[in-house]
Amino acid sequence: MSIDNPEVMETPNAEAVAEAPILTEVLPELPTVMDEQDLIIETRNLSKRYGRLQAISNLNLQVPRGAIYGFVGPNGAGKTSTMRILTTLMKPSGGEAYISGYSVVTAPREVRRSIGYMPDFFGVYEDMKVWEYLDFFAACYEIPEAQRPGLINDLLELVDLAHRRDDMVDKLSRGMKQRLCLARTLAHDPQVLILDEPASGLDPRARIEIRELLIELAKMGKTIFFSSHILADVNEICTHIGIIEAGQMVAQGPIKAMRQQLMPHRVLVITLLGRMDEAKEALLHVEGILGIVDLPPEDGKIRIKVEFTGEDLRMSEMLQALTSKGIPVVNFAEESSDLEAVFMKATKGIVS
């Protein structure tokens, strides 16, 4: 599966998602994480129990500074509980959680200063103007009155709502409200954004706008920790993912490493104009090849699928082996192991 045809685990928005690719021709470049060991969000054996229900058990979350971390899992896996603990709204039953080095239990004020939180609902006051809404939250974050008008204009500019500054909040569309909420989370210039299902319930255009905004914010140096049950979102913008199921972390790490770790076999599809046997013979001499399978021909062209392990260098060696013998290669492309396969492999389907 490629980016051009994203599928979803749960499809409340199946039509919406299907339309999305028209607008995503150019995918923005993702930020890079400098130091994998510099953790800005860290939990150690975090647990949460509601009566007899164990919502989270021994969760060790590790989010490096500057990452766009996708926290993926089915509904009811413990994503929201984890986020409520990280945002100081709920006490953990056991374990520790730190944001920017501050414990969410013992230093909640410092944690609140470092985070911007967007829950999975809008949370807007309907009887306010757009600028008043931001002014109110800026005041709640103790931003001096004199600085607020400039800040509000900057925030509205960033989320592209400057033209709606004096409108009432209830006149805004869903996507606009979501962007206004995102602007609110940025009022105090936090280092970390904790976003619960930021794209849920939005139309395709609004989803893409939010996605681009998140990448923009990551480039500004913010760490973004967001939850989603839609893999397509995660696939396109995350540098890191964590997969949670039934309150337990099944797998986490940089997205590339995750793909390799869980899907060690890489798959290459080669299209030829002829000389298939010679091609197979040539490829067998390359190290790391696990198997070659014939695919049904397409438009009369021969196609073979090569499974291999290792770095990109292997692919280069394969291409050289073919071209040095003058074999007519017309297409040579890796089939990206999609996140859904990674996800299905990692989770056992306990929840949902």
Next chain:
Amino acid sequence: METPATRTRISLNPLRPLLRNPVALKELRGRMRGPRAFVVLTCYLIVVGGFTTLLYIAGTAATYNTTGEVDGGTLGRVLFGSVVAIELFLVTFITPAFTAGSISGEHESQTYDLLRTTLLPERQLVFGKLFSALAYVFLLLLAAIPLQSIAFLFGGVDVEEIVISLLVLLATAIFLGNIGVYYSAITHRTLRANIMTYVTILAVILVTTAGAVIALAIVEGLDPSTSSSGSEWVLLVARGIFVCLNPLTTLLSTQQYLVNQQTLFTFKYTFTDGTTTTLPSPWIAFTIFYLLLSVAVFFATTRHLKRIEG
């Protein structure tokens, strides 16, 4: 275009420090926006004004003295007392309505979690909600002062009485406001908070009125030859407590002492054995008690909000 920056710079508002409280500012903006604030104020004045007019018509007919002229002093006092009573009634109903939705409304609009993750201290949240609601109630009370003052035309009422009535009304509003916010904080549901607030108010009114009446009946029925001054003291204090817990009896007995004894701050009580003692006027006890209780409820509300979901 006018920006908020220019707007704030030219402001000479004496309430400026209070408006630093973001919640108070937001609530006042919301409350005074649109026709609602104007409509409530107008209806309130129509009700109070209508009753005053009716009482005036009824009063002039009923208070002819022996020489066939209207007894101005009595009419003035009746008008004044009635206006205060109506105000008390309206404040008792309006204040809970303005406050019982304050915190639960944040839960209902799903903004409570957002507020909790900001740096806004809980006491500022409670104070802002309370202040904005009480500011409007205070506006209603101030707006009715001209109607209270009609009594001046007939005499029999002093400025001090208007000030005292305002103090008692205000203490009542502050207490009821705190009760409303408290229930709003602990229930998360506006409807339930409203019901709990009104039930509490009704209970206070019933218990204090019944208590005052019973204590009074016992005092009146005392036989001077058999009762000791000790037991009379107990009854006097008991009656005093019940009277001072109820704004209506507080106002009535304050005015009674004012008319009979011409004293504003104290009154003399004569025991059945003939000895007398001087006690503070009920409005003082009422105001101090309910303001202290309001502070206690305020802190209880703040404490409740500080708790983090376990």
